[in-house]
Amino acid sequence: MIELKNIQKYFYKGEEREVHALKNINLKIAQGEFSVLTGSSGCGKTTLLNAIGLLDKVSSGEIYLDAKEIAHLSDEQKTNLRLNKMGFVFQAYNLIPVLSVKENIAFIMRLQGYKESDIDERVNELAELLEIKEKLDYLPSLLSGGQQQRVAVARAVATKPKIILADEPTANLDHKNSESLMEMMKQLNEKENITILFASHDDYVVKMAKRVIHLKDGEITEQ
Amino acid sequence: MYKTIFSLAIKNAFLRRIRASLLILMIASSMSVMLVIEGLYDGMTASMIDKALRSDSGEVTIFAKDYRLKQYIKYSIKDADKIKKELKELNDVKSVLTRFKINGLAGSAKASYPSDLIAVDFKDEEEFGEFSEFIKEGSLKLGKNGCIIGKELAKNLKLRLNSKVIFTSRDVNNNIVSKLFRIKAIIQSTNINLDSKTLLVPKEAIYKHIGLDNSSATQIAVRTDNEKLIDTIKEKYPSLDVMSFWQYNPLLNQMQDSMIIFNSITFAIVMGVVFIGILGVMYVSILDRIREFGIMLAVGYSYKYIRYQVMLEAVVLGLIGFIIGTVLSLVFLYYLHIYGLDMSEFSDGFASFGMSSILYTEIKTAYFTSIFLAIIFASILSVFLPLRKIKKLTPTDVIRNSL
16 A cells, blocks of 8 residues: 655755665555554654655655555645545644634545535544544633544544554553553554554554554664 | 635634734724825815816816916907807806906005906806805995905905905006995905905996906806817817816816825825735734644645635735724714814915815725725735745644654
């Protein structure tokens, strides 16, 4: 499903402070995988996840999604691809503050042009699953961290994307909320066959993952 | 999709309510102050033009060739009554009158002053320009040897109602002749010439005294709404000096042009302030939400939608300011249109420019359409600079540390 070939990423290239963040990364991720990128802080987990999510440009190499090269698309095409094929869960939740929980979950569905009746049905289904049904009319600022992260997950999975990219999704959660979040992600992976790729150094996340990819100084050392 | 953009724009426009309210207030107040100033200036100009039309030239004025340059009575229009009759028969002519002006000296027991004696038909003057509205004291019942005097001239000659005034001039044979009149009315028209150097008498009171032919006149004036009528008149009377209102009143023309320039400068300054106001608020608002835009870009909200959203936010704020400004402006403009702005304290100054001391506003639809377009334009333009900031972003620039 996703294939990375010879990915290199430099920051501040040509300057004295140049950083070689990703070194010749080659990686294949199949449909329905539940994987984690792990390694010490600064090893390149987030940079690699950003590259796969087309949130940042790579310095060289190719990224294939369903055998189609996507690393060199225009910004508009990348935005469209992220909208239609990918879901994101951010460490800091990153919900849209002026929209209610319901509107946040429905946001990507509306961008994709879903019917309002379908949106309502899907939002209620996810709210039920993620136990946030009573909070649908609240603004994100009125929710706890764990509840906000569940809303972020609901937003990411609402349109059933091909892949969900989640960077340190449990970093701001306590152990109970982390367990509950990982359980839900696992269910989504199994029920909806969504490919999920985490970047995390949380032992619990690593333990739950079916595949663990180790990174060190921008290189894959073990997978 | 567009419903989502609209909803986001409205919610974000009022996210900082005090900031949004101040911007709206700034737009509304600048707009109403500007429109009141514009309305007053236009009202002043319109009033001066109206008075000049009614008290003097009409839309078309006719003189004998050389009269305007030399001002001698021998350069009068000999068959003025016949021409007046012919002009009245033309289409679109609302009113026609003839006048005979004689230069001379008006004297009282205390002073004398270079003046004009104008022989008129008061019935025609009333039909032509509602002359009786200019009378400040006395009435049109002149009786034998009665005359009407301009307010400034009466002041200079230290004359009141029923005072005597002697007018001395040359007759058609170049002999010096004088005639005594009694003042029966004092007029104030804000037409400088009429107010400061004119005595008005009925035609029959002076024609015989000066030795004039009853049907002659130094000026024929025409009221019409047809701007092209002047061409017909010029064609019909090639031997006469036919002038339009603006040719006859170049100073008023210049003044009107100056007012247009002044109003345009005021408009540009106020719109510049509005533009800077919206730019400042939108710039800060966008910088405040840069992280939010980064997240939206990351989840698939394209830059194009962000552009629509931000423009819509600015236009919504601008439009609300415009609507409140329109209501405020209409209230002020309408009040001043009906009751006027009393500037009597400066009446002498205004009179010296031929202006009334009570200023009334004009209300034109163009005020609102031009400002509406300008506000929309300023609103859209004001977001380009902050939008460039977002355009340069990649989602990771803002969320690199949080993804």
